[in-house]
Amino acid sequence: MNKQSQLTLTLEKRLAPSRWISFLVPTISVAMALLFGAIFLLMTGHDPLKVYEIMAEGAFGSKYGLSETVVKSIPLMLTGLGVSIAFKMLLWNIGAEGQLYMGAFAASWVALSFPDASPGFLLSAMFLAGFLGGALWGLLPALPRAFLGVNEVITSLMLNYVAILWVDYLVYGPWKDPKGFNFPLTAPFTPSADLPTFFGTRIHLGLVVALAAAAILNVVLWRTRWGYEIRVIGESPAAARYAGMNIARNILLVMFLSGGLAGLAGMTEVAGITHRLQHGISPGYGYSAIIIAWLSKLSPGAVVLVSFLLGALLVGGYSIQSSGLPAATVSMLQGAILFFVLGSEILTKYRLVLVRRGERRAN
Amino acid sequence: MDQMLLISILAAAVTSGTPILYAALGEILAERSGVLNLGLEGMMLVGAVSGFMAAVKTSNPWLGLMVAALAGGVLALIHAFLTINLRANQVVSGLALTIFGTGLSGFLGKPLIGIPAPQTFKPVTIPLLGKIPLLGPILFQQDYLVYLSYLLVPILWFYLYRTRPGLHLRAVGENPAAADAMGVGVFSLRYLYVAVGGMLAGIGGAYLSLAYAPTWLENMTAGRGWIAIALVIFSMWDPVRALLGSYLFGGVDALGFRIQAVGAMIPSFFLNMLPYIFTILVLILATREGSRRGAAGPGALGLPYDREER
Numbered sequence: 001m002n003k004q005s006q007l008t009l010t011l012e013k014r015l016a017p018s019r020w021i022s023f024l025v026p027t028i029s030v031a032m033a034l035l036f037g038a039i040f041l042l043m044t045g046h047d048p049l050k051v052y053e054i055m056a057e058g059a060f061g062s063k064y065g066l067s068e069t070v071v072k073s074i075p076l077m078l079t080g081l082g083v084s085i086a087f088k089m090l091l092w093n094i095g096a097e098g099q100l101y102m103g104a105f106a107a108s109w110v111a112l113s114f115p116d117a118s119p120g121f122l123l124s125a126m127f128l129a130g131f132l133g134g135a136l137w138g139l140l141p142a143l144p145r146a147f148l149g150v151n152e153v154i155t156s157l158m159l160n161y162v163a164i165l166w167v168d169y170l171v172y173g174p175w176k177d178p179k180g181f182n183f184p185l186t187a188p189f190t191p192s193a194d195l196p197t198f199f200g201t202r203i204h205l206g207l208v209v210a211l212a213a214a215a216i217l218n219v220v221l222w223r224t225r226w227g228y229e230i231r232v233i234g235e236s237p238a239a240a241r242y243a244g245m246n247i248a249r250n251i252l253l254v255m256f257l258s259g260g261l262a263g264l265a266g267m268t269e270v271a272g273i274t275h276r277l278q279h280g281i282s283p284g285y286g287y288s289a290i291i292i293a294w295l296s297k298l299s300p301g302a303v304v305l306v307s308f309l310l311g312a313l314l315v316g317g318y319s320i321q322s323s324g325l326p327a328a329t330v331s332m333l334q335g336a337i338l339f340f341v342l343g344s345e346i347l348t349k350y351r352l353v354l355v356r357r358g359e360r361r362a363n
Numbered sequence: 364m365d366q367m368l369l370i371s372i373l374a375a376a377v378t379s380g381t382p383i384l385y386a387a388l389g390e391i392l393a394e395r396s397g398v399l400n401l402g403l404e405g406m407m408l409v410g411a412v413s414g415f416m417a418a419v420k421t422s423n424p425w426l427g428l429m430v431a432a433l434a435g436g437v438l439a440l441i442h443a444f445l446t447i448n449l450r451a452n453q454v455v456s457g458l459a460l461t462i463f464g465t466g467l468s469g470f471l472g473k474p475l476i477g478i479p480a481p482q483t484f485k486p487v488t489i490p491l492l493g494k495i496p497l498l499g500p501i502l503f504q505q506d507y508l509v510y511l512s513y514l515l516v517p518i519l520w521f522y523l524y525r526t527r528p529g530l531h532l533r534a535v536g537e538n539p540a541a542a543d544a545m546g547v548g549v550f551s552l553r554y555l556y557v558a559v560g561g562m563l564a565g566i567g568g569a570y571l572s573l574a575y576a577p578t579w580l581e582n583m584t585a586g587r588g589w590i591a592i593a594l595v596i597f598s599m600w601d602p603v604r605a606l607l608g609s610y611l612f613g614g615v616d617a618l619g620f621r622i623q624a625v626g627a628m629i630p631s632f633f634l635n636m637l638p639y640i641f642t643i644l645v646l647i648l649a650t651r652e653g654s655r656r657g658a659a660g661p662g663a664l665g666l667p668y669d670r671e672e673r
Contacts, residue, residue, distance in 0.1 A: 044470075092454055141643075150650045153401065153454065154593045158639040161586050169632035290458055328469025328581070335405075335463025339441065342451040342459060 011350040021348050026295050029340035030309070036336050037329075051320055058319025059312035065319075067201035071273070073311030074203075075100065075265035075285040077210035080292035080303040081217055082134075082261030088221065088298045089234045089254050095141060095156030096262040097286025098163035099134035103263025104270045105167055106133025108277035111193040111270070112175070112186060119192040126193060126267055127209075134263015135256045137163060142255030146248040152255075160286065171279050185278035195272040206268030210304075213261060217300040230254060262286060283314065284331065291338045310334070372614070372621050373501045380613025381509050382407070382567040382575060382584075386591035387598065387605045388512075388519060389563025393439075395523065395600055396556040397536035397663040400442055401457025403564050404588025405464020406435040410565030411572040412472040415480060415579045422481045424573045428508075428566060435565020436558045438464060443557040447550055450667035465582065475579045484508050484574035506574050508566075512606075519602040532556060536661035539668040549668050564588070586639065593642045597649040600660060608645075615641045 038048035059069050079096040086093035107130035114122060140159055144150035168184065177187040195204040221227040233240040233250055240247060269281050288310050296302030317330035386403050393400045414431030418424050442460050445451040484506040492503040502513075523529040532552060534542035539549045571587075572579050590612055598605035619634035653660075 094458065144643075144647050144650070148647060148650055149654060150647050151593075151596060154589055154596075154646055155643050157589050158586065158593075158642050161639045162636050165632045165636050169630055172632070173630060287462060290455075291462070294455055326470050326473040328466045328473070330466070331462055332466030332470055335459050335461075335466055338455070338459035339445065339463065342445050342456050343449055345451060346449045 007354050009352055010355050011346065012353045014349060014351055025344045025348060026297075026306070026341060029295070029344055030337055032340040032344075033333055033336040036340075037333050040332075046325065051323070051325065054319050054323060055313075055316030059316040064201070065315060067199070067203050068315045069308065069312045070207065071202045071204075071311075072314045073307040074206040074210050074272070075269055075282065076288055076292055076307035076310055076314075077304055078206070078213060078265035078268070079262045079285050079289035080296070080307050081210070081213055081300055082138075082258040082265075083286075083289040084293040084296065084298040084300065084303055085217060085221070085230070085261075086254055086258040087234075087293050089230050089250065090237075091142075091145070091251060091254055091258075092153045093138065093141075093156050093255060093258050094153055094290065095138065095159050095259070095286070096265075096289045097282060097284065098156070098160035099137045099259040099262035100266040100269070100282050100286050101160075101163040101167050102137040103130040103134035103260075103266030104277060104281055105163075105170070105266070106130055106263070107267035108175075108186060108189075108270050111189040115190040115192075117192060122190075122192045123195065123271065126271055127264065130263045130267025131260040132263065134266060135260035138255045138259015138262070139252060142252050145255075146251040167277065167281075168279055171277055175277065177276070183278075185274075186276045188276045189271070193271055194275060195268060197272070202273065204268065204272030206265075206272050209264060209268065210307075213264070214300040214304050221300065226250075226253075262289070283327075287331075288314075288334060291334050294338060295341055368621070370497065370500050372617050374504070375617035375620070376610050376614035377501065377505060377509060378575060378613065379616040380609035380611075381512055382570040383587050383591045383594060383612055384512050384516075384606060384609035385567030385570060386564045386588055387594040387609060388515060388602055389435075389560035389567070390591060390595045391519070391560075391598070391600050391602060391605060392532070392556040392563070393560035394595060394664055395532055395536045395661055396553045397539060397661055397666065397668070398443070398446055398553050398557050399453045399457065399665045400439065400460070400557060400560060401454060401592065402438065402442055402460025402464060402561075402588075403591050404584055404586070405461035405468075406438050406561050406564035407464075407568030407571070407584045407588045408468035408582070409438055409464045409471075410435045410568030411583060412468040412475065412568075412579055414565070414569030415475060415572040416471065418480055418482060418573055419475065419478060424480070424482050424484055427573055428569050431565040431569035432562040433565070435568065436562040439557050439561020439564070440554075442561075443554050446667060447553050447557070450669065453665050453667075461588070469581050472579050472581060476581065478578065480573055480577040483577040484570075508570050508574055516602045516606045523602065533661070536663055539663050543668075543670065553668075564591075567591070590638060590642050593646045596653070596660070597645055599649075599653060599656075611645075612638060612641070 041048040041051055058065050060066055079100060083093055083096050107126040110126045110129045137159060141152045141155035144155060145152040171184040171186055175186045177185055195206060197204045229245050229250055233245060233247055237247060265285060270277055274281060292303055292306045292310055296306045313330055313333060317327060320329065321327055386407055390400060390403055410431035413434040414427040417430035418427030438460060442456050445456045446453045486504050486506050489503040493499045531547045534547060535549050535552045543549050568584060571583055576583060594605060594608045594612060597608045616638050619637045622629060622634055623631055
């Protein structure tokens, strides 16, 4: 066979990213991840159709299930938005989980300290404290990153463990409810600290906060000078420096905001769901946020939709536990989704072309 | 502090440093080839659970170790395919690997929770060396996996700095275009070292479930994969410095345990924070030191290699 006539598959750069493909990629990725999950379930002796049916039924099949999906999507949205804005600047904030815990801690401190305050004042103070708790915790890895170039992936992640241990110390120790039968939780908050709920479900005011945050972030990112700086620094730090942008200051500001949003998620969880601080308030929202951010291509509007999807996955995950499957199944599916998103992303930047070996395509 | 206590703390430092050391040595190889793999935590967990599972099935810890290495290597290949062939973002792919590995290990390990390991790696005193005062009980009354790591460190050091394949490895991570022009296979070498890195992470995980604990617990690595990544930066990508660093981290870990055992009045939650806070502090110091010396890691670390952009 003549060597020159061999056809090979190569990647060719697209001049502009294809629009319909950037919409198609996340959809296909989720489908592929579910397919992978099905094969895995089949291999481990489970009936994948049955499992998925139980999951879908749990997440969408009833008013309760649907409302719980929305409930779970609230902290996912807030942490997802926080992670997105940091990732936009190529600032790898992996610490949303810890920032959520510190927001919950700060808000709980306010609720437990001022039980006699009026609801309006108490909730406002708790929102502020929750935001600041997460924001300051987010600032901790930002400072060494901005001034010394210390890798923020590791420092922000290490602080997750510290924050969780800190909350555990409180709920197992000084803040433990004396009437709580020795469970790791604080005394319940005063009713003034409860977030209003809607439609007779557990859906609480946090949803409005999260949607507003998404809208504001969208404006900040695309309509303000600050948003422009964030985008430029993310695209090319060298260009940003050349244009005279203050990168260190932006790192601090963005991590402050990013942590603050995660802190709000912690606040809305304690004020809207648990009504007290307790052990394990998050099943890993801060880590799911990473997947949400990437799946939505760091766009605030898409974060809202994707959070709903991952919320459904979480709720579905709870329903399959009753049929003997471990909670870890969900985390595995989440990882698989991210793999497929990463794998198919190349199609938005390159196209597959057949080339005859030995020839170069004219551009 | 009396001598017995000191010896026991130092010996425990070596034991708790060993799983971090294996993972860090693997990461040094991958990063030296230019691929950052933040999936260590996930690969260690899957190594821990699969090694434990194989040891339960076969009652042979060595078979468990091999299965763990294989599992870690296979997971690393996913990362290799995504980042090397498909040029995916290395940070995000590594995070995906950690999330996936955490879930997979939890899934596979559910029936194994609470089972004791049938056969574990137990301390074996080396004749003569084990009798040296002080050093003997600290270094030479350990298990085989610790001894294996003693051998691995100088071998890797020699390989990296004194052999031709080691030179190629460093070239691929430092300047892939130049290495490519020299006829070194950038893609195949990166594949190789990412896979070997994953195998070592798997072994590090199996050390936890087959020697350190020795049992399976969900999320039993407790951040050790991330500490290993910090250790790689601290070690300036040098296996010998990684050995010293891992015992330092192991020492902090062990110290927390001993303080508790002595019955000091510090709540255990604060003692458990020590390794994480220590990691952050060390990372800050190491980064300052590194930038002063101009050693900021392999030149092409984290960048996909695109032949057309040469």
